[in-house]
Amino acid sequence: MTQRGMFITLEGGEGAGKSTNASWLADYLRSQGKDVLVTREPGGTYVSEAIRAVLLSPDLPAMHADTELLLMFAARNEHLQQKILPALAQGTWVICDRFTDATYAYQGYGRGISLQRIAELERWVQGTLRPDYVILFDLDVTTGMARAQARGRADRFEQEHAAFFERIRDGYRHRAEQMPARYPLVDAAQPLEQVRVQLQQVAERILRECTQG
Numbered sequence: 001m002t003q004r005g006m007f008i009t010l011e012g013g014e015g016a017g018k019s020t021n022a023s024w025l026a027d028y029l030r031s032q033g034k035d036v037l038v039t040r041e042p043g044g045t046y047v048s049e050a051i052r053a054v055l056l057s058p059d060l061p062a063m064h065a066d067t068e069l070l071l072m073f074a075a076r077n078e079h080l081q082q083k084i085l086p087a088l089a090q091g092t093w094v095i096c097d098r099f100t101d102a103t104y105a106y107q108g109y110g111r112g113i114s115l116q117r118i119a120e121l122e123r124w125v126q127g128t129l130r131p132d133y134v135i136l137f138d139l140d141v142t143t144g145m146a147r148a149q150a151r152g153r154a155d156r157f158e159q160e161h162a163a164f165f166e167r168i169r170d171g172y173r174h175r176a177e178q179m180p181a182r183y184p185l186v187d188a189a190q191p192l193e194q195v196r197v198q199l200q201q202v203a204e205r206i207l208r209e210c211t212q213g
């Protein structure tokens with residue numbers, strides 16, 4: 001029987017550098033002989049990318065927080081069924097730029113939706129599937145917002161205030177503190193080369209643990 005692929009997610013606030021590092025991590029793991037798929041949320045399939053466009057559009061009127069939550073899980077369900085689960089089942093490692101921890105951080109800690117409600121949807125959509133590792137790119141809010149602003153026109157989330165992003169950072173850190181073994185932390189305030197050194201150490205640890213396990 002084929003061994004299920006590892007499911008690794010990258011998380012963090014705005015401007016933390018997850019996306020550029022996702023492809024670097026994938027290349028590193030491929031160099032170690034792994035078959036790797038890189039994808040992102042919200043998005044990753046045609047339908048989920050269409051939902052992403054609605055979620056991120058700064059041109060649509062404000063939406064109710066529960067609508068935002070349900071759209072995140074609708075996009076996630078499609079992504080899981082069409083792409084993530086089939087890849088994992090055939091032994092491919094999946095690196096996903098954001099996943100359900102972002103929902104806890106943004107919709108839970110950020111928007112104030114009850115964590116219990118998010119947990120119910122998580123169980124409904126994912127069953128028992130959880131990421132094997134959640135790599136958290138931690139960065140102070142001021143630096144993150146400045147980096148995100150430098151990228152161009154702000155999307156609906158990037159237009160939020162610093163207090164929203166402070167709650168998100170606290171939320172992520174709180175989750176990481178509860179389950180430190182599953183949440184390797186990367187100090188994303190460091191220069192890119194240093195971030196890469198940290199990321200390679202995390203990747204080496206994951207490779208070690210998956211051969212042991």
Ligand code: TMP
Nearest residue numbers: 041042072098099102103106107157158
């Ligand atoms: P990105 O900027 O990392 O591509 O992510 C898109 C935005 O969507 C980002 O601001 C975080 C937000 N988001 C949530 O609010 N909840 C979620 O569950 C996910 C996956 C993303």
